[in-house]
Amino acid sequence: MDGSIEVDGNTIATRFVQKPWIRNSYLRFEDERLVVVSRSERMMHRVISKHRDWIARHYKEIKSTIRLFDSGSVLHGSNRYKVRHVIHAGRPKADIAGDTLMLYARDSRGAERLIDRITREDTQRIAPGMARSKASLIGAEVKEVKVRKYRKWGACSSEGRITINYCISMLPAELQEYIISHEVAHLKQLNHSGRFWSVVESLCPDYKALRKQLRSYDNRRRAVYVPDLDLNLA
Numbered sequence: 001m002d003g004s005i006e007v008d009g010n011t012i013a014t015r016f017v018q019k020p021w022i023r024n025s026y027l028r029f030e031d032e033r034l035v036v037v038s039r040s041e042r043m044m045h046r047v048i049s050k051h052r053d054w055i056a057r058h059y060k061e062i063k064s065t066i067r068l069f070d071s072g073s074v075l076h077g078s079n080r081y082k083v084r085h086v087i088h089a090g091r092p093k094a095d096i097a098g099d100t101l102m103l104y105a106r107d108s109r110g111a112e113r114l115i116d117r118i119t120r121e122d123t124q125r126i127a128p129g130m131a132r133s134k135a136s137l138i139g140a141e142v143k144e145v146k147v148r149k150y151r152k153w154g155a156c157s158s159e160g161r162i163t164i165n166y167c168i169s170m171l172p173a174e175l176q177e178y179i180i181s182h183e184v185a186h187l188k189q190l191n192h193s194g195r196f197w198s199v200v201e202s203l204c205p206d207y208k209a210l211r212k213q214l215r216s217y218d219n220r221r222r223a224v225y226v227p228d229l230d231l232n233l234a
């Protein structure tokens, strides 16, 4: 059952899932919608009023999240581009027209793959070079820079291999620099000690503010809704 509640002046969409056999109710957010699982409507109202603070806090956090992949758009630097798919039988290609990323591909699945491909290619163009030049500033050597699709922004192994998330090219340039500086600093310090952070600072002086900013970004790969002309990916 769908509805909405008012919390701190915000209207939050809700979904009530009734499970008469459960003892304890629980709450979770699915994107911006609050899902309440409870054995009765009365219990649902009770759990909502009991956890108003939790709901308000989480809603605020979710609202301030910047999604790299969102329905109908993708982030690129400080701009958000609408995504449009055009059915195209030849080799898939992408193009920017004003505020729209045009994807020429056979079907929406191909369009989604194309988003991944251009994102990865952009990151591949940026990350290895930047990692090597940052490393040379602190007299460290990078064995390898891998670009990979995963949840973390980056990683560094004790053998000096750096892995960078394939979608950092979608972030503002200063955040890309922070992520790479962070991993390069691990070549000197494989921990998050004070010494580690002073190496990061020498590579990226504004790291404190950038680290905080980065927490607002969500890199989860969602299906980017491709309007008209084609069926959407579920």
Ligand SMILES: [Zn+2]
Pocket (backbone or CB within 6 Å): 182, 186, 191, 192
């Ligand atoms: Zn780290």
